[in-house]
Amino acid sequence: xxxIVENRFALFGLVALALLALxxxxxxxxxxxxxxxxxEAGTLRPELASRVCPAPHETSGDAESSVAAFAPRVGRDDxxxxxxxPVNRAPERDEDDEDASGSDREDETDDGGxxxxxxxxxxxxxxxxxxxxxxxxxxxxxTALRAEGALASGLDAAQITLTDDAxxxxxxxxxxxxxxxxxxGAGGIDEVELDTLTVHLTxxxxxxxxxxxxxxxxxxxxxxxxxxxxxxxxxESTTLDVTELVQSTGSVGVHVRTSTGRVAASxxxxxxxxxxxxxxPTRAPDTEHVVPGVPGGDGTRxxxxxxxxxAPVEVRARVIPDIGDEEEGDGASEEEPIVxxxxxxxxxxxxxxxxxxxxxxxxxxxxxxxIVAGVIVEETEVDGDDKDVVDTAYTSAVEPxxxxxxxxxxxxxxxxxxxxxxxxxxxxSDARIVATPIAADGSMGDAVRAEVTAGxxxxxxxxxxxxxxxxxxxxxxxxxxxxxLLEGSGPVYAARVLRSDPGVSVMPVPPAPIEVRLPIVxxxxxxxxxxx
Numbered sequence: 341x342x343x344i345v346e347n348r349f350a351l352f353g354l355v356a357l358a359l360l361a362l363x364x365x366x367x368x369x370x371x372x373x374x375x376x377x378x379x380e381a382g383t384l385r386p387e388l389a390s391r392v393c394p395a396p397h398e399t400s401g402d403a404e405s406s407v408a409a410f411a412p413r414v415g416r417d418d419x420x421x422x423x424x425x426p427v428n429r430a431p432e433r434d435e436d437d438e439d440a441s442g443s444d445r446e447d448e449t450d451d452g453g454x455x456x457x458x459x460x461x462x463x464x465x466x467x468x469x470x471x472x473x474x475x476x477x478x479x480x481x482x483t484a485l486r487a488e489g490a491l492a493s494g495l496d497a498a499q500i501t502l503t504d505d506a507x508x509x510x511x512x513x514x515x516x517x518x519x520x521x522x523x524x525g526a527g528g529i530d531e532v533e534l535d536t537l538t539v540h541l542t543x544x545x546x547x548x549x550x551x552x553x554x555x556x557x558x559x560x561x562x563x564x565x566x567x568x569x570x571x572x573x574x575x576e577s578t579t580l581d582v583t584e585l586v587q588s589t590g591s592v593g594v595h596v597r598t599s600t601g602r603v604a605a606s607x608x609x610x611x612x613x614x615x616x617x618x619x620x621p622t623r624a625p626d627t628e629h630v631v632p633g634v635p636g637g638d639g640t641r642x643x644x645x646x647x648x649x650x651a652p653v654e655v656r657a658r659v660i661p662d663i664g665d666e667e668e669g670d671g672a673s674e675e676e677p678i679v680x681x682x683x684x685x686x687x688x689x690x691x692x693x694x695x696x697x698x699x700x701x702x703x704x705x706x707x708x709x710x711i712v713a714g715v716i717v718e719e720t721e722v723d724g725d726d727k728d729v730v731d732t733a734y735t736s737a738v739e740p741x742x743x744x745x746x747x748x749x750x751x752x753x754x755x756x757x758x759x760x761x762x763x764x765x766x767x768x769s770d771a772r773i774v775a776t777p778i779a780a781d782g783s784m785g786d787a788v789r790a791e792v793t794a795g796x797x798x799x800x801x802x803x804x805x806x807x808x809x810x811x812x813x814x815x816x817x818x819x820x821x822x823x824x825l826l827e828g829s830g831p832v833y834a835a836r837v838l839r840s841d842p843g844v845s846v847m848p849v850p851p852a853p854i855e856v857r858l859p860i861v862x863x864x865x866x867x868x869x870x871x872x
Contacts, residue, residue, distance in 0.1 A: 383745065383855040387420075389492035391485040391512035392427070392604035393499040394540040396476055397616050402504050405477045407461075407512065408753035409485055409497035410820045413469030413782070414854055420489025422465040422472050423457055426481040427542050430576040465491065471752070471780040471820050482577045482604075484544040485512060496750035496852040506731055506843040507758060509836075510618035515545060515602035521594040521619050522644040522714030522736060523609055524689070525557060526583055530590035532640055532716060533612045537586055539596060540606040541570065542577040549601025555585050556593035556646040556687045562586065572603060591687040593646020593712055611718075613729040620848050622736035625649075625710030629737035632765045632797075633835020633846045634692065636662070636700035639720035639729070643703060645680055645713045646687035653709045655680040659692060660765060661701035662797040682711065702765030702797045702833060705737075713737045719844050730842040738848035740831035741773065746851035747825040751836050754802065756815045759839040762800045762807065766792040769830030775800075776822045777810050785810030785819075792832060823849070 396405035409422060457464075461483060462474035468490045476483060476499065487495050497512035513519070526534045543549040551570040555562040562585045572578060586592045596605035607619040623629055625648055634641055647653040656677040675695060682688045692703065692715070705713055714736040718729050741749055754760060754777070764771065771792045777785035788807055792798045802808055809819045823834065834849040 382858045384858055385855050386492045387489055389487040389495050390544050391495065391497045391514055392542045392544050393483040393485070393497065393512040394510060394542070394606040394608070394618070395480055395482050396499065396501050397508070397608055398501050398503055399478065399480070400503070403477060403501055405479070405499060405501040406753070407474045407476050407483055407497060407499045408818065408820070409472045409495065410750050410752045411468045411487065411491045411493065411495040412748065412750070412822055412854070414490065414493070418468050418490035419466060420468060420487065420491035422485065422487045422491040424461045424474055424483050424485045425457065425459050426461065426479065427484045427544055427575060427577045428481065430572055430578045469778070469782040471818070473780070473818070482540070482542045483512070484542070494748060494750065494852045494854045496752050498752045498847065500753055500755055502840065506615065507838050507840045507845045508617050509838060509845045509847045510606060511620065511847060513604045513606065513621060515543070515604045517598050517602055518624065519596045519605040519621050520624055520712045521607045522622055522646055522712050523592050523594065523607065523619050523734070524642065524644060524716055525586045525589035525592050527588040530689070532642055532718065534586070534609050535612045536581065536583045536610040538608045539580040539582060539594070540577070540608060541572060541580065541596070542604045543572040543574060543601060544604060545602060546574050547601050548573050549603050550599045551603050552597055552599065553580060553582060554595040554597065555582060556648060556685055557586060557589035558591050558687055559589060560683065560686050591644045591646070591689040593648065593687045595648065609734070611729065611732045615729065615732045617732050617734055617845070619714070619734045620736045622712050622714050623739065625712055627707050627710055629705045629711070629713045630740065630765065630767060630833045631703040631705070631713055631715050631735055631737050632833040633735040633763045633837060633848055634696065634701050634703060634715050635717060635733070635837050635844060635846060636696070636698055637719060638698065638722070640716070640718040641692040641696055642716050643678070643690045643692050643713065644687065644716065645682060645705070645711050647682040647709060647711045648685060649709050650684050651709060652684055653682045653707050653711060655682060655705060655707045655711060657690065657703055657705045659695035659701050659703055660767060660795060660797050661696055661699035662799050663699070700763055700797060700799050702767065704767050717844065717846065719842060721842070731844050733844045733846045735835055735846040735848055738833060738850050740833045741823065741825045741851050742831035743825065745853045745855055745857055748852055748854060749823040749834060749849050750852045751821040751849060754809070754819050754821060755838070756818060760802045761837040761839070762802065763797060763835045763837060764790065764792045764800070765797045765833040766794055766830060769794045771832035772826040772829040773832060774824045774826060775807055776824070777807065778820050778822060779810045779813040780817045780819065783810055783813070794830065
């Protein structure tokens, strides 16, 4: 000890010796191969789920709105709970007391969390394999669906609004940190135009969320102070009118993102002719997309793409129409692709009428850099020299049904009195699925097998091809359809089309997996959050 005190270099030597000993110990205990210490990716059946349906856009006397949800039964002993409650509007507040009011709202929500089932919109469902349904025709607030246990896996929900001359449908979406849409602009610059564009935001969770809305017009980014840093307390909702930000442009990419928390985002577009529709969310930016469910008929079919990156992007689009039994193989293989050149952080559009030739079809896109994509549909009637837009609809890029996990999908509601079509596209390889109709009480009808040849689109009419309701049920009660991809099948892209004279609506059908994949975990201090 005296030596250490008297010799200043002795202490330094002891520290160095201790560090060498620690490094030696760590080296000796290190994994022998990089794979050691790494957990393999596994799967998990979700036990909690939430979905949000926006408040119906139409509440006039002849409008009827309903929400339907379905989660399939997997095991005999499956049980759980599913219920729905309204989500309150966020109170208006001054900037001076924003922080205080936000804190107060969080406290109030936390205190009342155990009592949130007081305002149930319908009876709770405790058994999977049955249809849950609620009438929301008089609702002025969004609907939050909560599911636990077996009712959380494979869950899907949708809201349908019917009027005398129109039909609209919107999927009830899961809260996310980012949601994308692709729509036309306003101002009449390119014939197809919107009158209003409104973003509906809902925070159904127990924590505050801060939201921003980015817009990518044909001329570049567009934003305002109101579209930045929108504060939503737990269990609150709001709307944001972005019409002024999309004037005099033919195309718009909309990105709803959060810096804290998660929100459920829906987009309502009112056409200049007065027709109103919910725009389905599209896949997050990627270099490859498939947009299913472009219905046949007269009128405009317009592709809209947006590139959020900092470099110009070339997009190549080809159309796979439903050619029926005329020929086999890729109906668009001999056609030159449609090429769009998108400026940096901007959007662009292209007409699809010539490529489709009035036929229903699927759009396949490839790009040099990540993009988002969607399609607007205008149904028209021609009287002499006059052409009137009688209804509008939207479809967007969607994930395919594919192996090994994304093999099931759900169409929650098959309403009575409407013409229903299921459009399936198989751009890559032959696809085979089984569709099973399921009544509200869980009884199943005859399963129907469908095959789609590689490189084709096929439209299945539920009235003529055996996809109708199970026998012995009241058609007014409605039913659901569960889609299941058969083993060995290639990926298939699905969309459902509803028609009511003269209305039309399109809903892309994403997978509703029973199990989800867990990420590979290594010994690390890094945290994981869901992607956009």
